[in-house]
Amino acid sequence: MAHTDSIVFGAAGFIGRSLVAELLRNGNTVTAALRAGSQDRLRTWLDGQSVDTAGLTVTTTDIGEPDLALGDTVAGVRDVYNAAALMKFGLDADVARRVNLDGAVHVLEWAARQPDLRRVVHITGYRAADDGGNQDYGNGAYEASKVEADGLLRRIATERGIPLTMANPAGVLGPGQYFGLSDIIDNLWQGRLPALPGSADTFVPVVDLDYVARFIVGLPTQPDTVGRSYPLLDAATPVLPELIRLVADHLHVAAPRFTLPTALVRRLPRAVTHADPEALSFLSSDRYDTSESDVIARRLGISHPPVDELLHTYADGIVAGRNGTVTPTPRSGFRDGTWLVGERTDPEYVLLHGIPLDSESWSDVVRELDAPTLAADLPGLGRSAVSAQSTGDWMEELMAPVRTRPVIVGHSLGAWAAIEFALRHPDRVSRLVLIAPAFLQQPASRLTRSPLAAEVVKRMSVTTAAARLGIPEGPTIASALAALRRPGVAQRTWAALRAAGASRDELAAKLSRVTVPVDIIVGSDDPLIEPTDRPVTTITGTGHYPQLTHPDLVARVLRGESLSAAPQDAATSGSR
Template sequence: MQPDSIVFGGAGFIGRSLVAELLRQGHAVAATVRSDGERLTSWLTGQGVPLDGLTVVQSDITRLDLRLPSVRDVYNCAARFAFGLGLEEARAANVTGALNVLDWAATLPDLRRVVHISGYRVSDSGPSDERLGAYEASKKEADAAVRARARELGIPLSIANPATVIGPGQYLGLADTVSDLWHGRLPALPGGRDVFVPVVDVGYLAAFLAALAEHDDERENAYWILDDRTPVLSHLDRLLAAHMGVRAPRLSVPVGLLRRLPRALTGVDPETLPFLSTDRYDTASADIFAKRLGLRMPPIEAALTTWADDLVAARFGATPTPPGPYGYQTVAGVRTWVAGDRERPAYVLLHGLPLDSGSWEHVIDRLGAPVLAADLPGLGRSGPGPIGGWLTDLLRPVETRPVLVAHSLACLPALQYAAAHPDRLSRLVLVAPAFLQAPASRLSRSRLAALLLRRMPAARLARTIGLTEGPATTPATTPATTAAAASLARPGAARRMIAAMRASHAMRQELRELLDRVSVPVEIVVGSADPLTVDRPVTTIDGAGHYPQLTHPDELARIVAPV
């Protein structure tokens, strides 16, 4: 199948979404990539996009040499986006490369239109080039150069000027602000309370771009594509803070002051300052075009909060985005990170200290059935709050009788729930129940508390919690311990963990007595290097320590889900 459309920069954040949109519409698409196309095809497969109409082409727009005479629609999504670029490096892709695309398009016998992706800050009302970084200066230069070259060559041209594009996989720009907010590194809002940083959903943008080649009937046109309903930055900040269960900064620092203060003090890249503006943009032409075609932006608050969930799920780009569903929900008044099926799970998994629900990832992969997992209040990705009544509210929508699996500290709420609601569970699995094991000495608990408060790195955290007790192939640092270290660095997280440890230690005898009264079938699982100190029937995993879900997921999954 010969391509009728080509997307330059097809593996980029915008480019891949446009490729997916065109393929879904039945187009034959050539997507250019600078290296291996595996990243693009894997992403498309994960989105359920058919690949039979896709042609992946290795190409660099700075040295363009292609023969695809069947192409009629040309989309240029290729750009070099980064702060701190040298001027020549930025110009090579953003100016020279963009002009190369136009020159190449002019050789196509059946060219219908070129769609060029520019930026929303390229208008003449923006700051002078002397105050711009290399990236933004090159995009502004390219905007004018592309228009001039298209007129010279007689090429029909549509210029798209999208605002900050949000969606799964976008970890640049405004994502840094969301990351700082979640990690507690945003003491003051940069730019003042009326700063307007507009956004646009990547799915909407892809649909808009795909429509331009067919439906734009002007010889040359430009569209500012952004959601005018985007809250000003201070309100946007409060919206996302409330959604994620963190505090929003109360102070703001004007742009003028940020320019005068050293970057080492503010932590703000000078190249981002021109984006901290109160400017508004003329979206009339884009609004008319979208209305004519029936394109509608998603509700802005839902788009922002869904994107925030995507950022947190992928650890702000540190890990691949996991399969959904996932996101923040209110459980017993606590903003809680919830993943999986909340209505018909076969298993409910509760994590122990100092991990979060992501620590069950490899066990979940092996269970082969719907799972519900959540981060406990005040731990992992969840906001602070009391644990009393939390598990009851989490399981309130559940229509099945799942197996409840709890690790270490989480055995406390799991056991209390099983005693109160035996008819709601089919089985209770307690993994490394701390209340049945040797208590840590007061000295070791104090030492661990001191280490936690000093925000130890992931490698040291892994050694401290005993992950090296697993098999030799188990790395000292795992994604789970890296995530735990990052979560413990959030304000108040280490203190909440210490408080949870102390509360659990104080209830050891009470929990032992409660275990004797539970009528639900109970199975206790321990590692051979982490035995019980009481005489109870147990299932032992040979070679495991306190965290078999990390070191021995195969064995634990077979115990949790026996054939």
């Protein structure tokens, strides 16, 4: 039997896991109660947050059962946090009620039987207490079940003297939250938001995840919060059209210029609107009184981060994770329209991709290097915005915050920017490595350089594109195709390829003037055809993308190691 200060139901969920982390950081012993099969997910997340889990006990539960399927496994509980919920649109009404209503009542009644109970904190939606008990399951079982539960829990707690506090977060923004606002941002990013549902005064409030976790964990320490409900939102959230403009400016995409009434959007085909009808019920002009929440926050010493910074960071996460379809690359986001991944001020390596790839193409090499790296999507390609700057000026801006003297690595088209910077600032570059420098290799075919190629490739499946382009199937080609399918990216990619083909002689001349050490890596299936006096490493059995097929060998060259100890058929070194 585990003796514990606090128990968190729904501990593997988006808010629940943050409550567990905050409680552990505050020195509490914590029981994480979650569904079977979620234990590893929680522990992996906590490890990733560097949380000391010495005070953690993990147990399985089923809040659909009156005894929560806990038996006598937990004792001494002082504070009970219920973050368990089915948060999803399109739920069956009975399924939604079983968890969001019946399950919530079961947790409350179980808590009431704990002899050391100090507080029950129930986490629900910001619109629940404001709805006045109106449950319309026809308009959405998720919200209706939360609203019904809010009124029932407060009535039971009042009748039985249970110390209950309701926490009502609005749209909680933080890593891993792909619900509600995330779909609007994703549609904006994908060019699928010609008009914004709602009106000029639609208000969709947001709040920072860390603020929410610290507030909720602090509630039981405030005796006068019993029996109260606390809306958790940043009152400085702009109206929805302005909020989307803030995000659009950060992403360097066009914001919608018009709004459409939600009643009209409901009547349009979903294939046109890309909007879940149930989500439209959250688009209203209602405002919420946060004065009592603000008092508690000041007592707890917490405050909201600037809302524009919160929105920018959240939008970066939506782009990095492709709205929850992939695991986001850590430390990735926009700076002045350029997509950056990794260490922005003290990298040992700066990595510039080729066509039709993006910074994802360096992932395997980065793991092999195990050193600080900075990768960027080239301007107008991948996720980066179009830039009016020259290639050299763009590199100046990219490197402006860098304090180290890194190795600069350019693959194919990326060699252009690498060479430009090495010519301008040889004192700021330790070495240049060019991988498959296209200006010294066989020119791309006329068909490959035609505008039609852009349209053909972006419509391919991952498997077909990988086979046609000679790129290993996996996250790299999937990321590249996702970028190519955004408006304008494919056209800009092939325009860059055509422009590069026209400047082969110019770049070869510039390379001859580079004074820093230069190494060249090519695949045996894509050799150099132009002479060079720079050292060349040829990797056998690969073509234009050796960093994808042989990241270990590429990483060794980047570190300055000899490949003479490699298998004889793997690589050869020399000059051409």
